[in-house]
Amino acid sequence: xxxxxxxxxxxxxxxxxxxxxxxxxxxxxxxxxxxxxxxxxxxxxxxxxxxxxxxxxxxxxxxxxxxxxxxxxxxxxxxxxxxxxxxxxxxxxxxxxxxxxxxxxxxxxxxxxxxxxxxxxxxxxxxxxxxxxxxxxxxxxxxxxxxxxxxxxxxxxxxxxxxxxxxxxxxxxxxxxxxxxxxxxxxxxxxxxxxxxxxxxxxxxxxxxxxxxxxxxxxxxxxxxxxxxxxxxxxxxxxxxxxxxxxxxxxxxxxxxxxxxxxxxxxxxxxxxxxxxxxxxxxxxxxxxxxxxxxxxxxxxxxxxxxxxxxxxxxxxxxxxxxxxxxxxxxxxxxxxxx
Amino acid sequence: xxxxxxxxxxxxxxxxxxxxxxxxxxxxxxxxxxxxxxxxxxxxxxxxxxxxxxxxxxxxxxxxxxxxxxxxxxxxxxxxxxxxxxxxxxxxxxxxxxxxxxxxxxxxxxxxxxxxxxxxxxxxxxxxxxxxxxxxxxxxxxxxxxxxxxxxxxxxxxxxxxxxxxxxxxxxxxxxxxxxxxxxxxxxxxxxxxxxxxxxxxxxxxxxxxxxxxxxxxxxxxxxxxxxxxxxxxxxxxxxxxxxxxxxxxxxxxxxxxxxxxxxxxxxxxxxxxxxxxxxxxxxxxxxxxxxxxxxxxxxxxxxxxxxxxxxxxxxxxxxxxxxxxxxxxxxxxxxxxxxxxxxxxxxxxxxxxxxxxxxxxxxxxx
Amino acid sequence: xxxxxxxxxxxxxxxxxxxxxxxxxxxxxxxxxxxxxxxxxxxxxxxxxxxxxxxxxxxxxxxxxxxxxxxxxxxxxxxxxxxxxxxxxxxxxxxxxxxxxxxxxxxxxxxxxxxxxxxxxxxxxxxxxxxxxxxxxxxxxxxxxxxxxxxxxxxxxxxxxxxxxxxxxxxxxxxxxxxxxxxxxxxxxxxxxxxxxxxxxxxxxxxxxxxxxxxxxxxxxxxxxxxxxxxxxxxx
Numbered sequence: 001x002x003x004x005x006x007x008x009x010x011x012x013x014x015x016x017x018x019x020x021x022x023x024x025x026x027x028x029x030x031x032x033x034x035x036x037x038x039x040x041x042x043x044x045x046x047x048x049x050x051x052x053x054x055x056x057x058x059x060x061x062x063x064x065x066x067x068x069x070x071x072x073x074x075x076x077x078x079x080x081x082x083x084x085x086x087x088x089x090x091x092x093x094x095x096x097x098x099x100x101x102x103x104x105x106x107x108x109x110x111x112x113x114x115x116x117x118x119x120x121x122x123x124x125x126x127x128x129x130x131x132x133x134x135x136x137x138x139x140x141x142x143x144x145x146x147x148x149x150x151x152x153x154x155x156x157x158x159x160x161x162x163x164x165x166x167x168x169x170x171x172x173x174x175x176x177x178x179x180x181x182x183x184x185x186x187x188x189x190x191x192x193x194x195x196x197x198x199x200x201x202x203x204x205x206x207x208x209x210x211x212x213x214x215x216x217x218x219x220x221x222x223x224x225x226x227x228x229x230x231x232x233x234x235x236x237x238x239x240x241x242x243x244x245x246x247x248x249x250x251x252x253x254x255x256x257x258x259x260x261x262x263x264x265x266x267x268x269x270x271x272x273x274x275x276x277x278x279x280x281x282x283x284x285x286x287x288x289x290x291x292x293x294x295x296x297x298x299x300x301x302x303x304x305x306x307x308x309x310x311x312x313x314x315x316x317x318x319x320x321x322x323x324x325x326x327x328x329x330x331x332x333x334x335x336x337x338x339x
Numbered sequence: 340x341x342x343x344x345x346x347x348x349x350x351x352x353x354x355x356x357x358x359x360x361x362x363x364x365x366x367x368x369x370x371x372x373x374x375x376x377x378x379x380x381x382x383x384x385x386x387x388x389x390x391x392x393x394x395x396x397x398x399x400x401x402x403x404x405x406x407x408x409x410x411x412x413x414x415x416x417x418x419x420x421x422x423x424x425x426x427x428x429x430x431x432x433x434x435x436x437x438x439x440x441x442x443x444x445x446x447x448x449x450x451x452x453x454x455x456x457x458x459x460x461x462x463x464x465x466x467x468x469x470x471x472x473x474x475x476x477x478x479x480x481x482x483x484x485x486x487x488x489x490x491x492x493x494x495x496x497x498x499x500x501x502x503x504x505x506x507x508x509x510x511x512x513x514x515x516x517x518x519x520x521x522x523x524x525x526x527x528x529x530x531x532x533x534x535x536x537x538x539x540x541x542x543x544x545x546x547x548x549x550x551x552x553x554x555x556x557x558x559x560x561x562x563x564x565x566x567x568x569x570x571x572x573x574x575x576x577x578x579x580x581x582x583x584x585x586x587x588x589x590x591x592x593x594x595x596x597x598x599x600x601x602x603x604x605x606x607x608x609x610x611x612x613x614x615x616x617x618x619x620x621x622x623x624x625x626x627x628x629x630x631x632x633x634x635x636x637x638x639x640x641x642x643x644x645x646x647x648x649x650x651x652x653x654x655x656x657x658x659x660x661x662x663x664x665x666x667x668x669x670x671x672x673x674x675x676x677x678x679x680x681x682x683x684x685x686x687x688x689x690x691x692x693x694x695x696x697x698x699x700x701x702x703x704x705x706x
Numbered sequence: 707x708x709x710x711x712x713x714x715x716x717x718x719x720x721x722x723x724x725x726x727x728x729x730x731x732x733x734x735x736x737x738x739x740x741x742x743x744x745x746x747x748x749x750x751x752x753x754x755x756x757x758x759x760x761x762x763x764x765x766x767x768x769x770x771x772x773x774x775x776x777x778x779x780x781x782x783x784x785x786x787x788x789x790x791x792x793x794x795x796x797x798x799x800x801x802x803x804x805x806x807x808x809x810x811x812x813x814x815x816x817x818x819x820x821x822x823x824x825x826x827x828x829x830x831x832x833x834x835x836x837x838x839x840x841x842x843x844x845x846x847x848x849x850x851x852x853x854x855x856x857x858x859x860x861x862x863x864x865x866x867x868x869x870x871x872x873x874x875x876x877x878x879x880x881x882x883x884x885x886x887x888x889x890x891x892x893x894x895x896x897x898x899x900x901x902x903x904x905x906x907x908x909x910x911x912x913x914x915x916x917x918x919x920x921x922x923x924x925x926x927x928x929x930x931x932x933x934x935x936x937x938x939x940x941x942x
Contacts, residue, residue: 022905022933022937023904066453066454067453067456071366072368072454072456073456097490101577101578101579102576102577102578103562103577105389105456105458105575106456106458106459107458107459107561133762133912135907136578137578137919138940511722513719513720513722514720515720587722618714618717700720702718704717705715705716705718705798705802706715
């Protein structure tokens, strides 16, 4: 049974209000950072759209709601990125066209969900555009993406956008408590998850607080020469590479901010020794350039580019080591500097 | 749920119902058949989401009512392999179906009936009744012209049109068009047009078994449902507008050819042997009183035929995909066939000499 | 310069796309007077080559199909070829078309960059010119902006008059919508028309197809066209 997340109530009220004013379009694009519940919202919306009771929320009782609950509703199709490249290809969208071409089996309309819509390749996007331009009767398209600017403008312009933002900390904490996350863990979890409660829960369930401590220890090891660049790249490659790199990116951002004189914004989050060593290099502009390079690589690793992850990781780690070494004091005794 | 049924009572509906269940299904429940026992009847439902078929069978004694879904193929294979005249007991225990017959016992996995996407009756459907043979004639005379896997989805199906006193079917693949109509006691408030997908048409016609018996059809906004004998067949519709067939039927033909249907058919069949296998082109040369047919292939083999016909306009040469002409000649019934033409680049109209219920439009081929 | 290769047989398509209701009379003329009068004059002393362009939904297809109907009423032969639909056909489809009195080629942008089709269209241009026929082409952009590789074709496309179809303002769309409803004997109150304009895709073609659906729906339900009815029909 699809449910709304507590912080989505107000945005749901907006959708319902639009519907009641007759202003709900046939295509919606949910945009917002990862881990705010766009998929849950899309699922909830399709349950509501297909529900026979036609109320402000899905009834959970009718045949449509039952079929959705069992995952056997014939009038809903979900398109997700596939393959090693994680793209949505034109064949998947052809399915959508075929699905659109016929009437609803249960008779309450049809729903097309497109997850990570930024992963549509050009052909697929064009094929989807045809569907959006000549929408079949009583069919709702819901697309969602954390990087909606990467979508073709023509697709964006055919959809009404709904913006999702991170919930307030109190809301997230309340929800995390309901999900049985112990109170002493969630501040750090939420910090690591950049405020996303869903990710915080995911990290909690995957026991990632431990990984969080490890990656910084590993960098300290690299700094001290206990582990080589290639060894560490190999280690990281087999873990959640994307996640560690996003953490590294946050780490650099924090270091640069402090180099520029900002107050500590995430106290207690990062290993103080390592962070201080970076700050001591006092090369803000070089770190910033590295930060940008890293983010480009992250997008490429994440996206459709054919990038060798080991090589990319080695490049990153070599550059990181080089920048850390530019602090002359830290090289004398081979230990990070303490402020 | 618990009931007893004879192998023979179950087998026919089960085979037909299992026939619409596709082997490779993404949703497990779609490989299953829905069984509903009520009183002394069992209903069986199979679906591939595009079409649904419900069959009915009589039970040996009143049942313990209930509903469940079980794997269609396995159930059918078991029933088929039991000896003639067997009695089969169905008993659902703890989410398993236990089948007992003589000294055999089978336990089948099940899924709850609530997972099964069956189609409910649609409240505002338009109802019409035809004799089974009337519908069969409409479909047999036109279905060959449906497209297959065309990107214009509305061509991968057949138009069913109901106007006052008349029911019509139209099919076209973009190269030829076939339409056939019959009189019926119908009185819709306005013209009804729905497009039945290809699979729906072909499955529906398979159910027709008793030419004289009535066939009740319900046309809703999402489905067409037909009650044929003990079966209820439902098909989704194609969402779209069908091309205006009246616009496609040529009105400017000024040359008429009358020929014996069987003679023309055999002449074309023979010529077709040496036509290009891929394009199937034949050249027709029309002279007053005579039709010549030529075909050749890339191996430089040639066929030449001639036939006495009723034709008194000027000489004309026109090419066709011979399959398109043969498809028409295979389904029309009268002795004489009439072909109306205008020029080698325009469509021609083929019909029976006397009866104008069926019309066929064929575009020529440039050879 | 044509080298005649042994041509393959080609199955001609049925012209399914021609719509009965595409007439010059029911085209909203405001701002597009030049395009309409040029089409009317095709068979008189007017320009024999005409190129229309405008964004999707501005009415190019309507005008091209209207031109075919218009030719029909004058007893002239014509053909309407939507390139987006025919691009998978062999290019020999264009052979002998110069024998017709009017050839209308829609969606030229669909074949831009396809060298075979570009060349075939180029030769058709020349043959029509030599035969004294008329050619009406349409695309979503002006000839110079089409990504056509064959320079000679690009220049041919600009031979005659090039006319941009005027995209209607909201008020004009409203009038067009009501005019269309009137032609179909539908009673479309002002506020309902505004409501449709507000909610539907912005192009006229899409709006008209909504109007068609409404016409069917109101007839079946035997209900007047009101905002609630429109909402219900389209589930807006």
